[in-house]
Amino acid sequence: MLLIREEAVDRMRRDHDAMLDLIRRIQALCSEQDRGDDCSCCSDDRRAFCRSHVEQLVRAFVEATLKHNAMESLYMDDGVPELHRRAHNRAHMAIAEQLKSIRIVLASDGNTVRAIEGVDEVLAALSTHFVEFDGHLQRYLMAPAA
Numbered sequence: 001m002l003l004i005r006e007e008a009v010d011r012m013r014r015d016h017d018a019m020l021d022l023i024r025r026i027q028a029l030c031s032e033q034d035r036g037d038d039c040s041c042c043s044d045d046r047r048a049f050c051r052s053h054v055e056q057l058v059r060a061f062v063e064a065t066l067k068h069n070a071m072e073s074l075y076m077d078d079g080v081p082e083l084h085r086r087a088h089n090r091a092h093m094a095i096a097e098q099l100k101s102i103r104i105v106l107a108s109d110g111n112t113v114r115a116i117e118g119v120d121e122v123l124a125a126l127s128t129h130f131v132e133f134d135g136h137l138q139r140y141l142m143a144p145a146a
């Protein structure tokens with residue numbers, strides 16, 4: 001049982017690293033963010049390039065995050081106090097809402113700068129989440145069974 005729980009904690013860490021890596025790749029797409037809050041300073045070719053890449057990366061990031069959160073919710077079914085489980089799931093739903101709005105904005109105008117701003121906000125929410133929620137979940141999983 002402990003081995004399964006160790007694997008769960010390991011899986012959580014690997015997922016978090018992969019999510020952070022996708023965020024870094026999305027942020028690195030645009031080097032012109034200081035020049036305005038849309039993509040108007042760039043050529044049509046550049047905008048088309050950014051749009052296809054940002055859409056692809058955001059899709060991968062949204063899928064990875066939603067899948068990861070669903071997996072953590074399953075881990076929580078096993079020995080995690082009800083209060084933590086509810087609060088943690090609510091926090092996951094708030095992140096899912098942020099992801100949804102990035103996708104809506106991106107689908108409507110393909111604006112890479114705004115998509116990156118949305119991703120910056122998700123990064124802030126995720127960083128807090130890792131400390132305030134996932135850290136507790138990992139400690140619950142590694143605690144000796146009562």
Ligand SMILES: [Fe+2]
Binds near residue numbers: 016068
């Ligand atoms: Fe997590």
Ligand SMILES: [Fe+2]
Binds near residue numbers: 092
């Ligand atoms: Fe979580």
